[in-house]
Amino acid sequence: MNTETAKGKILVAYFSNTGTTKSVAEKAADILKADVYEIVPEDPYTEADLAYYTNGRADQEQDNPDARPAIAGDALDMTQYDTVLVGYPIWHGQAPRIISTFLESYDFTGKTILPFCTSHSSGIGSSADNLHLLEKDAEWMEGRRFSADYTKEDVEVWLNEMKITPTSAEKIRKFNFETHTVTLNSGYEMPINGLGTYSLHGDECINSVKKALRRGVRLIDTASAYGNEKEVGKAIREAIDELGIKREEIFVITKTYPGNEMKNPEKSIQACIDRLNIGYVDMILLHHPDTNDVKAYKAMEKFVEEGQIRSIGLSNWYVKELKEFLPQVTITPALVQNEIHPYYQENDVIPYIQELGIVVQGWYPLGGRGHTAELLGNKVISAIAQAHEVSPAQVILRWNLQKSVVVIPGSSNPEHIQENMELYNFELTDEEMLQIKALDRNEKHDWY
Numbered sequence: 240m241n242t243e244t245a246k247g248k249i250l251v252a253y254f255s256n257t258g259t260t261k262s263v264a265e266k267a268a269d270i271l272k273a274d275v276y277e278i279v280p281e282d283p284y285t286e287a288d289l290a291y292y293t294n295g296r297a298d299q300e301q302d303n304p305d306a307r308p309a310i311a312g313d314a315l316d317m318t319q320y321d322t323v324l325v326g327y328p329i330w331h332g333q334a335p336r337i338i339s340t341f342l343e344s345y346d347f348t349g350k351t352i353l354p355f356c357t358s359h360s361s362g363i364g365s366s367a368d369n370l371h372l373l374e375k376d377a378e379w380m381e382g383r384r385f386s387a388d389y390t391k392e393d394v395e396v397w398l399n400e401m402k403i404t405p406t407s408a409e410k411i412r413k414f415n416f417e418t419h420t421v422t423l424n425s426g427y428e429m430p431i432n433g434l435g436t437y438s439l440h441g442d443e444c445i446n447s448v449k450k451a452l453r454r455g456v457r458l459i460d461t462a463s464a465y466g467n468e469k470e471v472g473k474a475i476r477e478a479i480d481e482l483g484i485k486r487e488e489i490f491v492i493t494k495t496y497p498g499n500e501m502k503n504p505e506k507s508i509q510a511c512i513d514r515l516n517i518g519y520v521d522m523i524l525l526h527h528p529d530t531n532d533v534k535a536y537k538a539m540e541k542f543v544e545e546g547q548i549r550s551i552g553l554s555n556w557y558v559k560e561l562k563e564f565l566p567q568v569t570i571t572p573a574l575v576q577n578e579i580h581p582y583y584q585e586n587d588v589i590p591y592i593q594e595l596g597i598v599v600q601g602w603y604p605l606g607g608r609g610h611t612a613e614l615l616g617n618k619v620i621s622a623i624a625q626a627h628e629v630s631p632a633q634v635i636l637r638w639n640l641q642k643s644v645v646v647i648p649g650s651s652n653p654e655h656i657q658e659n660m661e662l663y664n665f666e667l668t669d670e671e672m673l674q675i676k677a678l679d680r681n682e683k684h685d686w687y
């Protein structure tokens with residue numbers, strides 16, 4: 240099970256004169272797909288400056304705790320980084336004073352710093368401890384020394400041990416358009432198109448879920464708040480019995496609600512599992528942020544450990560909420576489910592979530608009840624639909640998939656259910672994607 244801690248965007252900053260530290264830094268940056276920044280002195284060190292035990296420039300600076308050699312070039316935009324690796328050679332058991340200049344030039348509050356050094360024989364020892372004093376508001380990780388004969392594998396093993404993993408575009412979970420699935424950070428495979436069941440109840444819910452399963456839909460979204468988990472579970476059990484579908488082929492998402500449910504999370508999560516009554520549950524989400532959300536999430540983590548729930552995630556969490564929430568939990572959410580449709584695109588939120596290796600799923604893909612006619616009748620979408628000989632709903636769903644957003648349109652209409660899964664025999668052009676992008680109105684269709 241993957242329990243990596245999200246470390247946000249990473250920078251590898253280093254100072255190096257003879258190339259040893261530079262080479263470790265570049266390997267680390269390559270592994271992490273991180274940005275690299277070389278700390279270059281305004282007044283470069285000559286060979287004579289570096290000749291130690293000669294009372295040369297380097298010796299003198301190391302003897303003077305107040306020495307702050309100036310750094311050349313423009314300042315960095317440090318605000319964009321969450322984790323900074325700081326590499327330096329050991330000079331007389333300590334970091335060169337230019338590292339102090341670097342640390343004091345920026346605000347590292349709330350950022351994680353991972354120091355590393357190279358040396359002939361000295362360990363990282365007190366050099367890192369002394370740097371902590373310069374940046375008390377950063378979260379310092381234990382440092383590591385590399386000798387000149389280290390390998391790339393050594394760097395890789397070290398970063399894995401420190402749970403520092405790539406966060407750039409490389410981390411985005413890629414959709415497989417052959418199998419119509421995505422592999423979550425929990426290791427489980429999830430279909431990328433499914434059926435939403437909000438507002439489906441009783442026989443209508445059972446029939447819709449069964450119709451969807453019969454037609455090949457394998458992802459079903461429900462929630463304790465929808466009051467239909469029993470019906471969803473019944474439909475799944477019946478489909479398994481009647482249609483020969485295996486339980487493992489179906490992916491069921493449910494959600495636990497704020498208030499009393501999150502106040503008593505063990506009880507309410509168990510109640511979801513009991514109401515569904517399909518053995519394990521593939522995924523459970525926190526339906527909305529709440530005062531007890533961290534407590535409820537930790538309870539979900541326990542259910543994962545015990546194997547009753549396979550993956551966990553969040554719903555209605557945006558950038559600010561994620562920044563506060565993620566450092567408080569152990570298992571990185573596998574999925575975030577938010578409102579996403581052409582009139583509310585979340586173009587800033589989606590990449591942020593995806594670059595954490597978390598899959599994004601959109602609710603109200605067709606605008607939600609009361610708004611579908613306007614969205615499906617949109618001229619731009621209708622023209623694109625005509626060009627591909629598909630329906631406007633299919634264009635919107637395909638647009639989501641091409642943005643690596645999982646879709647769960649709600650429907651009780653068999654024709655719509657069928658249509659909503661036929662998304663793989665056409666492709667929107669870059670131009671069409673841009674035309675839909677231009678429709679964004681930042682127009683939310685629900686309060687959360």
Ligand SMILES: NC(=O)c1ccc[n+]([C@@H]2O[C@H](COP(=O)([O-])OP(=O)(O)OC[C@H]3O[C@@H](n4cnc5c(N)ncnc54)[C@H](OP(=O)(O)O)[C@@H]3O)[C@@H](O)[C@H]2O)c1
Pocket residue numbers: 434435436437438460461526554555576577601602603604605606607608611615630632633647648649650651652654655656658659687
């Ligand atoms: N996490 C959250 O806070 C949250 C909030 C809201 C929703 N959700 C989830 O997201 C799912 C989707 O949202 P939603 O169902 O409310 O809204 P939606 O999928 O945007 O729209 C559903 C409406 O679209 C119609 N429709 C479906 N397919 C169509 C097609 N191919 N052509 C024309 N009309 C079509 C449906 O009518 P027919 O029945 O006639 O097809 C229904 O009226 C929900 O079911 C729920 O699982 C989550």
Ligand SMILES: Cc1cc2nc3c(=O)[nH]c(=O)nc-3n(C[C@H](O)[C@H](O)[C@H](O)COP(=O)(O)O)c2cc1C
Pocket residue numbers: 254255256257258259260261289290291297298327328329330331332333357358359360361
């Ligand atoms: C001024 C100076 C002091 C040094 N002091 C030490 C030391 O105390 N212990 C040690 O093991 N190596 C020491 N070294 C060796 C460097 O730490 C080592 O060669 C390092 O890997 C060089 O990194 P670079 O190639 O990135 O500049 C010193 C080197 C210099 C120039």
